[in-house]
Amino acid sequence: MNATHQEQELRAAAAAIGRRRFLTVTGAAAALAFATNLPGTARAAEADARTAITEDPFTLGVASGDPLPGSVVLWTRLAPKPYEPGNGLPEARIPVSWEVAHDRRFSRIARRGTATAHPEFNHTVHVDVAGLAFDRVYYYRFRAGRWISPVGRTRTAPAPGARLTDVKLAAVSCQAYHDGYFTAYRHLAAEDLDVVFHLGDYLYEYAVTPTGGVRAYTDRVLPDLYNRETLTLEDYRLRYALYKSDPDLMAAHAAHPFVVTWDDHETENNYADETPENDVPPEEFLIRRAAAYRAYWENQPLRSPQQPSGPDMQLYRRLKFGRHAQFDILDTRQYRSNQAYGDGSDIPGPESEDPTRTMTGETQERWLIDGWRKSNALWNVVPQQVTFSQRKLDLNPVAKVSMDSWDGYPASRARVLAGAEAAGIDNLLVLTGDVHVSYAFDIKKDWNDPNSRTVGTEFVTTSISSGKDGADKPSTWDTYTQANPHLKWFNGRRGYYTLTLGREQARADFKTVNAVTTQGAPITTAASFVTEAGNPGLKQV
Template sequence: MSLYIPSIARRQLLRGAASLAGLALAPAAIGGGMFASPSLADNPFSLGVASGEPEADGVVLWTRLAPKPFEPDGGMPPEPVAVAWEVAEDQSMRKVVRSGKALARPNAGHSVHVEVGGLKPGREYWYRFTAVGAQSPVGRTRTAPARGAVVDRLRLCFASCQKYEAGFYSAYAHMVEEAPDLILFLGDYIYEGNPGSKGAVRLHANPEPKDVAGYRVRYATYKSDPLLQAAHAIAPWMVTWDDHEVANDYGADRDQDSFDPAGFLRRRAAAYQVYYEHMPLRRRAAPVGPDMLLYRALDWGSLAQIQMVDDRQYRDGKPCQPAGPPKRGKLIGDCEERRDPTRSILGKPQEAWLLDALASSKAQWNLLAQQTLMAELQLGDPAQQTTRFYSSDGWDGYPANRARIVERWREAKVSNPIALGGDIHAFAAANLTETLDGPPVAATFVGGSISSLGGESDVFAAKNPHIKQFDGKVRGYGRLDLTPKDSRMTFRTVENALVATSPIRDLASFALENGRPGVHRA
């Protein structure tokens, strides 16, 4: 079942959920109306600044006023507050080239999303905000190169899975030193569970969130971390979500425990609103009730195109499930339903968009940014070679959808396709093929996790010969350096995410060869 084209009853549910979530996120212009100018004793920029969604002529600038970030209203009055913004060509903010004012409104958590235009393509800028007599830190951002422009290089870092209680964010300190052009975050920005994870190094500030107030406090917990703030301030971000931004292992209108779609969609509406409030996203992504348009593409001159997708909101239900109430657990056998050719993890409209984007891309490198390991991963006892088990929560629950993408890469002769992912709390590198023993069509890489704990590294090589690297014992991120000639993927791992600061090392490096698909050790 797809949630993308609603029935009449579904439309009524959407309207009700939107009302309950209190959504009115479209920005308002500052005219002659009254707005508050409070005097605040605490720093209103406690959650930092961010930029994102770079285009050739501009970027999105973000902040949220929250002098008391662990209160649901952030310690702000129930009125709009004027926020001034500036963009400069220098870090000292002396050569200001764009400036203006925006309203931070209470029904958007006093967040601000400024879509700056009129900038030059392919260059660095710096920005800051001023509100209620206080000035924010200065952030660094950059615009994308002009469409079709010849580009010498792109350095991007990609990350996922930053459970606050599971570890510290020392990986971000090293990512800042990389000075990337772009950062991709591929899901699990927050975790939604109650405080008190086993072995927690620090605790969530509130119980499991299920409404706007609860999710605001949970995001404030994460965004108060200074190393995460520094990473947001060093480069523009492009983001997507996975499950924990709402609830563990949810898909479409069901969480892992519920047969109450209406109740879950109310929760999803609240979670989506607060996600938007805290991410540097454009207005076109603003949610309407429990629906939020998050798939899009970014061109980096002629060098690269990034296709960013959402594999949670529109997916068909989990296959091979027993009758009765939902049960926890993801492991399934190779049932007929799993191989149903009509099943999609992306939903039909999003999948059609992606296939069209792949066929029309003129970029030299094509990066599919999605949430998890895209390659098949057979699980179970390696001694039982005839028994196959899979996770129902990822692409192995939707192999026909994966096959259609791989087929499109091959048939459309898409240049240098690479899939980037997160979710599995492991570093992984694998070939994507049309058959398990076929030639590589693309490479796929998972860049570990920032802090979330993984597991054993044995993926039963006899069942998964296409997987060339798998390590779930270390934390970190991926760094991708693209050039027209020599490109490289590097897995960067901290020595110990359970301490506040940790050295970093290279775990593995892979050469990306123009015109030669697949995984190749550097």
């Protein structure tokens, strides 16, 4: 049964469910329907890769992610025809061999094995390689039939309890294919990094024209199936193929392990839990969410515990780099209360200030705070999606704020900060994406008192391409900097930041390109900031 038939049957079943029962029944129905197309539930034959694959299947490159001490996830997807449904492959299992080596020439093999590319997973491959050394660079590749993949470079996490000199990471987000080239990723690939955090909007659900939007291709024409919004499992799979075929994104994945979390556009703009952006019946939206979550897992270097069950997927998780850094990766989209006063509102009031409102859901909030209580890390880092710090949008006595950010959930934010304080977290860092600009914030004990104690730091990364070229000083620069004295940096160009977590301080370097609507822009370090261990507060250097 292919994905289209699955979704048609599920919609028919969901339409028969009473509205009062959909929350308890539709999710289960979606899980059951998508579970009928998993390896082991159907008897797909095994193909001979030598005859089944007649063209290069590694058109989408390779990736690695979620490094643990002595372990890392490797990923690839067999797609000789990436822009076609089914990838140009038979509905059959295809064996794929893999190798991990100490050197790029593969003269010293550390681990090797064979995995299966299942048609039920769109011929994606996830290999959780264990038994590697701690804190070590490795090289990896795949083979299918006579074809060998590009070589990837990855790195394992340090040993538990290790005391490190530093950890260097990068943060990226928001890469709208139709808004421009992924030039920043080519520069990112050349960085010396331990890990990259992708903070959401890996793809966009919006239509992409045959010429690739502002890329304005003259040497190719994208199939018409891209010129529509993503709704079905097939739509999302094809959209990942388009994005992952970008050579700059492939270079970044091949250079560094990624740790990923989603925001809204991987499914639909500004959705909140089971509530869609528009007036779509909720049972219909849960089916779409199940398709989006399935395609996300298939196309990212994630382990089996993150594999979704219908419209549910536990993406929040914890990674540790010795005693130096603990990373608590959040999901602020799947469990949140709906935006107060409806999506698009920006005036706070009793509804937005309701103490029962949540950004993370009760279970994830408790998991985060319990993890802080047990942490012995020097730096406690929270990679997540939307702006955490207060961000007034005007100078009025009751200022407008974004209801889609933590400003729309102030009680939830207050509980998180109270939990950090109770746990004795001295060096709290929040890593954020979403807004297509760079910010650096002091996190304040009292947002409305600039002289109140600084309790942490938030670094917001700009987009890779979303919003097109941008500007050094957006039109809102004067207003935002005046309204928010805890805002220490604001820039509207595209790019990313690197963050070096040392023993005495953390240093963020904001790196930008001046254009993404044309190729080849150079990278510039637009600003650098430090915050001292044990003494939070941003200083420009």
